[in-house]
Amino acid sequence: MTNIKLDVNDITVTYNNGHTAIHDASFSLEGGTVCALVGINGSGKSTLFKTIMGMVRPTNGSVTLNGLPIKQALKQNLIAYVPQTEEVDWDFPVLVSDVVMMGRYGHMTFLRIPTKEDRRQVDLALEKVNMSDLKNRQIGELSGGQKKRVFLARALAQQGKVLLLDEPFTGVDVKTENAIIDLLKRLREEGHLILVSTHNLGSVPEFCDHVVLINQTVLASGPTKTTFTPHNLMITFGGALRYLSLSGSRLHEDEDPRMVSVLTDDERAAVFYGKGKDDSPHENLLWTDGAYHTEPERGKRDDLI
Amino acid sequence: MLEIWDFIVLPFSFPFMQRAILAALATGFVCALLSCFLVLKGWSLMGDAISHAVLPGIVIAYLLGLPLIIGAFTSGIFCSVATGYIKENCRVKEDTVMGIVFSGMFAFGLVLFSKVDTTQHLNHILFGNVLGTTAAELTQIAVISIVVSIIIILKRRDLMLFCFDPVQAKVVGLPVKLLHYGLLSILALTIVASLQAVGVILVIAMLIAPGITAFSLCKRFQWMLLIAIVVSVSSTVLGTIISFYIDAATGACIVILQATLFLLTQIYSYLRLMLIRKQLPVS
Numbered sequence: 001m002t003n004i005k006l007d008v009n010d011i012t013v014t015y016n017n018g019h020t021a022i023h024d025a026s027f028s029l030e031g032g033t034v035c036a037l038v039g040i041n042g043s044g045k046s047t048l049f050k051t052i053m054g055m056v057r058p059t060n061g062s063v064t065l066n067g068l069p070i071k072q073a074l075k076q077n078l079i080a081y082v083p084q085t086e087e088v089d090w091d092f093p094v095l096v097s098d099v100v101m102m103g104r105y106g107h108m109t110f111l112r113i114p115t116k117e118d119r120r121q122v123d124l125a126l127e128k129v130n131m132s133d134l135k136n137r138q139i140g141e142l143s144g145g146q147k148k149r150v151f152l153a154r155a156l157a158q159q160g161k162v163l164l165l166d167e168p169f170t171g172v173d174v175k176t177e178n179a180i181i182d183l184l185k186r187l188r189e190e191g192h193l194i195l196v197s198t199h200n201l202g203s204v205p206e207f208c209d210h211v212v213l214i215n216q217t218v219l220a221s222g223p224t225k226t227t228f229t230p231h232n233l234m235i236t237f238g239g240a241l242r243y244l245s246l247s248g249s250r251l252h253e254d255e256d257p258r259m260v261s262v263l264t265d266d267e268r269a270a271v272f273y274g275k276g277k278d279d280s281p282h283e284n285l286l287w288t289d290g291a292y293h294t295e296p297e298r299g300k301r302d303d304l305i
Numbered sequence: 306m307l308e309i310w311d312f313i314v315l316p317f318s319f320p321f322m323q324r325a326i327l328a329a330l331a332t333g334f335v336c337a338l339l340s341c342f343l344v345l346k347g348w349s350l351m352g353d354a355i356s357h358a359v360l361p362g363i364v365i366a367y368l369l370g371l372p373l374i375i376g377a378f379t380s381g382i383f384c385s386v387a388t389g390y391i392k393e394n395c396r397v398k399e400d401t402v403m404g405i406v407f408s409g410m411f412a413f414g415l416v417l418f419s420k421v422d423t424t425q426h427l428n429h430i431l432f433g434n435v436l437g438t439t440a441a442e443l444t445q446i447a448v449i450s451i452v453v454s455i456i457i458i459l460k461r462r463d464l465m466l467f468c469f470d471p472v473q474a475k476v477v478g479l480p481v482k483l484l485h486y487g488l489l490s491i492l493a494l495t496i497v498a499s500l501q502a503v504g505v506i507l508v509i510a511m512l513i514a515p516g517i518t519a520f521s522l523c524k525r526f527q528w529m530l531l532i533a534i535v536v537s538v539s540s541t542v543l544g545t546i547i548s549f550y551i552d553a554a555t556g557a558c559i560v561i562l563q564a565t566l567f568l569l570t571q572i573y574s575y576l577r578l579m580l581i582r583k584q585l586p587v588s
Contacts (some may be wrong), residue, residue: 016393053476075478083472092345092469093526102466106477112462138524158477 004031004066004078004161004193006052008218011061013047020216021047026061027212027221029195031161034188036204036224037197038233039214040240040265045197048214049164052195053081065162077106080160082151084167090140096150097135100125103158125157129183145176152183163187163194169203181207202268204228205281224281230261231277233270241265316549324438325545329559331450332499332511333541337533338457339495340516341526342488346468350400351385351489352512354407356496356505358384360414363430367423374445374497381493384410411505433504433556435545442501449498453491464488465526502541503556511537514563518570536566 005028012023022044029035039045050056052063054070065073073079080103103125104118114122126132129149134142139150148168155163163184169177184194184207196208204211204224211228213219213236220227220236234241247259261272261279272279316322343352359377366376388406392399418427429437438446457464466474467484475481492512499508519532544559551558 017396053472055472055475074476077478079476081472081476083470089345089469093520093524093529094465094469095525098526102470102473103477105462105466105474105479111459154473 003191005029006162006193006195007064007067008048008052009061009064011051011058011063013044013051013056014059022051022214023217024061025214025218027218029193029210031191031193032188033210034184034194034196034208035210035212036208037195037212037214038199038201038204038236040199040237043215043236044217045214046166049166049195049197052162052164053079075106077158078160079162079164080155080158082148082155082163082165082168085144085147085171087166088139088147088151090147092139094139095135096131096137096139096142097122097126099139099150100135100153100157103154103156106158121157121159122153125153128156129153130179144171145173145179148172148176148180152180161192163192165194165196167197167199169198169200177203199265200268201233201263201265201270204270226280228270228281229278230263230270230272233263234277237263237265312550313546316546321436321438322545322549324440324443325435325555326542328435328438328443328446329502329541329545329555330538331446332495332502333537334534335450335453335457335495336499336508336511337515337537338454338530339492340512340514340537341519341529341533342457342464342468342516343492343512344516344520345465346488348488348492349509349513350403352492352496353509354384354388354403355381355489355493356500356508357407357411358414359493359497359500360411360430360505361417362414363425364414364417364421364423367425368421373425377497377500378493380410381496382490385489385493429504430500431504431506432554433500433502433507435502435555436549438501446498446501449494453495453498456487456491460484460487461526461530503559507556507560510560510563511541514540514560514567518563518567521570521574536563540566 007028008026010024010026012020012025014020025044025048037045037048047056051058052070054074063070065078068076070079100122101114101118104114104121105112107118108114123132123135126135129152131146131149131153134146139147142150165184168180172180181203184196187194188209198204205228208224210222211224212221213227213232215236215238220232230243234243242262242264244262244264245259247257251260252258257275258273259275261277263270263272270281272281274280317326343349359381362376362378362380362383363373364376365380366373369376384407388399388403391397391402391406426434428434463474463479463484466477466479467481467488471481474484495512496508499511503511515533515537516529518536519529522532523529540562541559544562545555547553547562548555548558
């Protein structure tokens with residue numbers, strides 16, 4: 001399998017009403033990566049997503065996938081997408097299996113009549129997200145976590161090499177969140193490139209090995225270990241984050257210069273422990289190949305999906 | 306039993322009624338198919354807008370000596386494209402723009418109509434005149450209905466995805482722009498074909514009622530299409546027969562029947578919900 005490569009070259013997006021949502025943004029990513037797109041609401045996250053999906057054309061610059069312009073990449077079914085839960089019309093008269101089948105449209109002929117292979121892929125995808133029993137339910141009859149998993153299954157059935165998830169953790173219980181994270185890790189091991197837009201800071205170091213920080217432009221892009229620092233996060237979020245730190249005599253009895261920093265937007269907090277504002281996230285929270293270092297209950301995650 | 310049979314068969318002994326029933330059947334069928342997509346896409350107002358906007362096109366086509374259908378179609382499409390363009394380029398919401406564009410065009414059409422001496426009756430354009438359908442008009446309605454129905458039936462899966470999740474449609478490589486304007490064009494065509502039966506004012510009911518009635522009854526899109534067809538065809542045909550007997554406006558009779566069916570399904574859904582609630586143990 002050839003490794004996938006996404007290049008965002010110096011793009012600027014100005015809407016017809018004159019609003020520039022994002023300017024001079026550049027970064028590039030390769031397969032086998034889970035990358036978090038982090039920024040406040042209105043920072044241009046969703047514009048960047050739309051540009052990568054070809055919904056919005058950049059006024060300047062270009063986005064290419066393996067050197068192909070997005071339009072051609074879409075024709076080859078390279079990109080799959082999981083929408084935000086709020087964007088879906090849950091009253092729409094479709095069953096779970098109908099929705100997952102929508103992932104196969106790009107593989108079908110002109111009349112979109114499903115073949116045996118299409119049906120097999122749909123069943124397989126439903127199995128992977130543990131939703132086989134619910135395939136004949138109307139989508140509005142599902143719980144929050146199940147709703148999310150239907151669309152994950154659709155993305156899986158599409159067999160795209162690049163997966164975009166828009167705020168996958170809003171309105172989702174911890175169990176589903178863990179299940180999604182597990183699935184993403186497995187996909188990363190298979191060489192997929194996964195882009196997650198999120199403002200859920202706490203979970204970023206757990207499963208993302210790369211971060212792109214955004215506010216109207218790309219402020220920083222790099223491995224989580226070096227880029228996801230309190231300093232960078234404070235620049236990205238400005239005053240929108242709560243910042244707490246413990247250091248000196250309140251934390252240690254000796255002269256240890258390290259301090260505990262907690263950054264939170266009142267959802268899940270990002271916790272740092274080190275000598276200053278340029279630290280990497282705490283090692284116990286970082287995902288390195290294999291397993292987590294600590295917290296034995298994490299091991300149970302594997303059997304959730 | 307025999308009396309009911311007579312009630313239905315008697316009108317068909319008149320040639321004008323035969324043409325009327327066929328026209329009603331054709332429009333009922335194509336409107337039913339389209340209504341499912343309009344309801345799910347949330348384009349009900351778009352249907353109303355296009356139907357009103359055809360008026361100036363009809364008058365202008367008459368002045369230029371063109372077939373009226375071409376004028377009506379161009380005018381309807383112009384309304385929807387102009388709405389889209391204005392929305393893209395200013396801060397106003399789409400439904401607001403649409404409201405002013407279509408009522409402006411309709412008013413312009415009314416003024417033109419009163420200044421130009423046409424052979425058309427304003428009442429027939431506004432409220433339809435299915436009992437007066439000529440053979441040529443019937444052919445036109447039949448051709449449009451068949452062509453539009455075939456397109457919708459063949460591309461129903463693409464159109465359904467376009468309504469449900471346009472982003473996914475784009476991502477799997479469907480031509481989203483083409484689907485958008487394609488759906489608009491067949492909507493305008495269908496409206497033009499339906500004018501004969503129900504007229505400018507009431508055509509919107511034909512384009513919503515079957516879809517929304519079917520929507521409240523089923524969980525799958527295929528069933529929604531089928532139920533919409535049954536609702537629409539039965540109410541158009543029955544409405545035409547009733548109007549023959551009570552000597553009332555045909556379009557109005559059809560729409561009353563559709564509204565009644567919609568009301569009945571709402572009552573049915575409500576009762577079913579009550580029944581389910583009753584069966585649940587009180588916690």
